[in-house]
Amino acid sequence: MHDTRTRYARDHSLLTPDSFVRAALPGMRNAVAIVHAAPAHGAGFTEYTVEFDASGSFTTGAFQTFLYVLAGTVKAGTDSLIAGQYAYIPAASALTIESAQPARATVIEKPYLSIGQPAPAFFVGDASKIDGTPMMGDEALTIQTLIPSDAAFDFAVNIMNFEPGATLPMTEAHVMEHGLLMLEGGGIYRLGENWYPVTAGDFIWMAPFCPQWFGALGKKPAKYLIYKDWNRHPLQSQ
16 A cells, blocks of 8 residues: 555645646646645645646736746746746736746746735746845744735745754744745644644645644755735735
């Protein structure tokens, strides 16, 4: 019998690479998606990893899209992006995302919630050029903010960097939900009343108010990419 670390609960899920299922989404050509988070289990957003073959592509649709390149080179329109670079694509842009050679990227899609001001415009960024800010003064735990701190944006995407042994300063429980992709290293994640070993390649979904905490283990740093809904009143619906 094959065992797995993948777990599913009412307020969280842990998906590990051994359990990933790949399938093309409508409009994908020479590419497949591994869907990690979706409304099917209560998420207010969708997150998936796209694996491109040579000449792979897809086109963004009705929802705003955040694209983060994991490996290879991906073109977002006319912009070429390598691993660690990313793009924000406004809703209904119908932008072609393509790769000439095999590549991987994570994609976050979310309906845009307006608060009566102009919606954000397309932009690209590079995580390697963003300084990390210590969290609550802890130099061993830094945050790289990938999306501008502007109320026009209704979600945030950050990279959390943990030196070996570093931990979140408290067990958190809050109204925002999360999608989290482990990029490097590993450690222990508390989700609800459960404690899970996690490592690079794992994905975690956390529902609103799910108790959560992370500690980095091992001899090398841990790093993860994390999404949260942001800047909107809790009564504002999609």
